[in-house]
Amino acid sequence: MELSISEDQRQILDALDGLAKPYASVPIHDISFALTSDALDAELAGNGFLDVAAMDDLGPETAAMVVERLARLPFAVETAATALVRPLLDPELPRPLCLVEDGAQGNAVRFLKPGATVVVVGAGGVRSFTASEAHIATAHDESIFAYPMAVLKALPAETEMRAYDVPAAQVLTQWRIGLAAEASGLLAAALAATVTYVSERKQFGRPIATFQALRHRLAEAQVVSNGCYWMTMKAAVSGDAGDAALAALHAQEAARRVTYDYHQFLGAMGMTLEHPLHLWTYRLKALIGELGGRGAQGLAAAEAIWG
Numbered sequence: 001m002e003l004s005i006s007e008d009q010r011q012i013l014d015a016l017d018g019l020a021k022p023y024a025s026v027p028i029h030d031i032s033f034a035l036t037s038d039a040l041d042a043e044l045a046g047n048g049f050l051d052v053a054a055m056d057d058l059g060p061e062t063a064a065m066v067v068e069r070l071a072r073l074p075f076a077v078e079t080a081a082t083a084l085v086r087p088l089l090d091p092e093l094p095r096p097l098c099l100v101e102d103g104a105q106g107n108a109v110r111f112l113k114p115g116a117t118v119v120v121v122g123a124g125g126v127r128s129f130t131a132s133e134a135h136i137a138t139a140h141d142e143s144i145f146a147y148p149m150a151v152l153k154a155l156p157a158e159t160e161m162r163a164y165d166v167p168a169a170q171v172l173t174q175w176r177i178g179l180a181a182e183a184s185g186l187l188a189a190a191l192a193a194t195v196t197y198v199s200e201r202k203q204f205g206r207p208i209a210t211f212q213a214l215r216h217r218l219a220e221a222q223v224v225s226n227g228c229y230w231m232t233m234k235a236a237v238s239g240d241a242g243d244a245a246l247a248a249l250h251a252q253e254a255a256r257r258v259t260y261d262y263h264q265f266l267g268a269m270g271m272t273l274e275h276p277l278h279l280w281t282y283r284l285k286a287l288i289g290e291l292g293g294r295g296a297q298g299l300a301a302a303e304a305i306w307g
Helices: 007-023 038-046 049-054 059-071 080-089 168-200 212-238 241-265 267-271 278-288 290-306
Strands: 097-101 108-110 117-122 125-130 136-140 149-152 162-164
Touching: 007 038, 007 049, 007 059, 038 049, 049 059, 049 080, 059 080, 059 168, 059 212, 080 097, 080 117, 080 168, 097 108, 117 168, 125 168, 168 212, 168 241, 168 278, 168 290, 212 241, 241 267, 241 278, 241 290, 278 290
Parallel strands: 097 117
Antiparallel strands: 108 149, 117 125, 125 162, 136 149
16 A cells, blocks of 8 residues: 555645644633534535545545544534545535434434435435434534534435435445544544643653653554554545445544543543543544444454455
């Protein structure tokens, strides 16, 4: 696998970092569970960053890089479904896109609100509909998962949904790549926030980051986070169902493994909303259960690899 990025990809990421710079920190005194920005969302869409998968010489791997980089921000923005799944269906589908599995009625769905495009994936194929108040049971402006979420009450009749001539397996593969890319960015941001804190917080006259027990655990967290990123990039390049399932599995396992460590390293501050760590770790908690969780990703990987 080619590990270096192209000059075009580097320029895209540099431009993206410039656009996202005003959104890289949390507003003073903000203690929200979920932090969102309509302005950031509009800038991303208007500047074409979420459409790079369809561009020549860029493709899904560049889209995965964009998703990963944006997930590092404290603001939750719908990027993965738009950047990786929408090109398979219709590049003009209204955003935000909400991906749900068939039979998901009664579950909380990320970014679900009136006007969102809900993409339903299952044995019956791939369909979509525009969400309205009738489809949403309870809207949560703030959720404990640090995403804007709402409960999907019901699906419309089949005749009211748009069907796509795209295999559900192909959509699931891109969904898993998007999940892994988003988790990779969240893991990187959560680790960076934790390292900054333990480097500044002093105990017994020296930063707690100098204590060997913390250094070992942070080093292990760095290894699993880096592994998540590279497995995601491999899956994005190959488009292979097995690679995608393994990337999603590793992402969900890594999230489960490090989330509690990070909050523990912050001590009492890790139990409050005053530190923004929860804006990444709580989103990771939501991703841990997506697409059936680790067990489902393991089964999907086994099926793809061994049939």
